[in-house]
Amino acid sequence: MSGSPCRVLRLPHPLRPPRIRAPLVAALAALALVLCGLPASAAPAAAYDHRRCGNTSGRVLLTLDDWPFDHGERAVETGAYLQGKGIRAAFFLINQYASQQPQVAEVLRRQGHWVGNHTYSHPHLTKLPEAEVRKEIRDGVRSTLFRPPFGDYGPREKRIAASLGYRVCTWTVDTLDWADSGGRFPDVATLRARVRNAPAEDKRGGVVLGHLFSNYPDALPGIVDDLRAQGYALCRNTGPTGPVIRDPLRC
DSSP states (O other): OTTOSOOOOOOOSOOSOHHHHHHHHHHHHHHHHHHTTOOSSOOOOOOOOTTTTTOOSSSBEEEEEEOOTTOTTHHHHHHHHHHHTTBOOEEEEOHHHHTTSHHHHHHHHHTTOEEEEOOSSOOOGGGSOHHHHHHHHHTSOSSSEEOOGGGOOOHHHHHHHHHTTOEEOOOSEEOOTTOOBTTBOOOHHHHHHHHHTSOHHHHTTOEEEEETTSSHHHHHHHHHHHHHHTTOOBOBOOSOOOSOOOSSOOO
16 A cells, blocks of 8 residues: 555565475465564453452552541642652542542543542442432542452452443552551551552552552652662553543553
């Protein structure tokens, strides 16, 4: 075709017996595909993995859930820090609060982060009637990634979410930052160690879970430093995002 950088390879007049021509033709055909930047055979697409949220990049995706109840600006302050480090994170916000301060989701997306659905009021979905499950997801932050509260979901919740245009997104590394002891959340050093000591297979191409109301945002600088020192790259911040989050993730 006119303007194509690839040219059809034509074999010269055969000088060898026919039995030698077939392998030669196959080899030249494969070479032509490589030169043209085309795959020699179509590789099957990787199946969507809810624990990795479609992260097939090998990089680490940091995620933050719920809402910063004691400090409304904490989400965007955390988002600004990560943006300054060239990192894209995913924030799964409870819409009961996010809808009252819509600028938070707007700013996070302008900062280059993904904003996902974490239901309207953060219930245990598996304990609700189907109509209420549908309402909780439908009234959540509009997106295409959905994180069930408490990671509590089954085939019914997955089906309902899919019917509303969502993929379920959970995690591979849980910092357990929400598990308070004596009224206190785990401190920064503890959270940092939990990520640093997590299995390599859970970090490479994995998803780290933390919350906006705990000490996790304060632990992020150390977590980022540790991951990079261990040789892991993090999802790259390439500019503003929108409600549609593609599969696979553009990490």
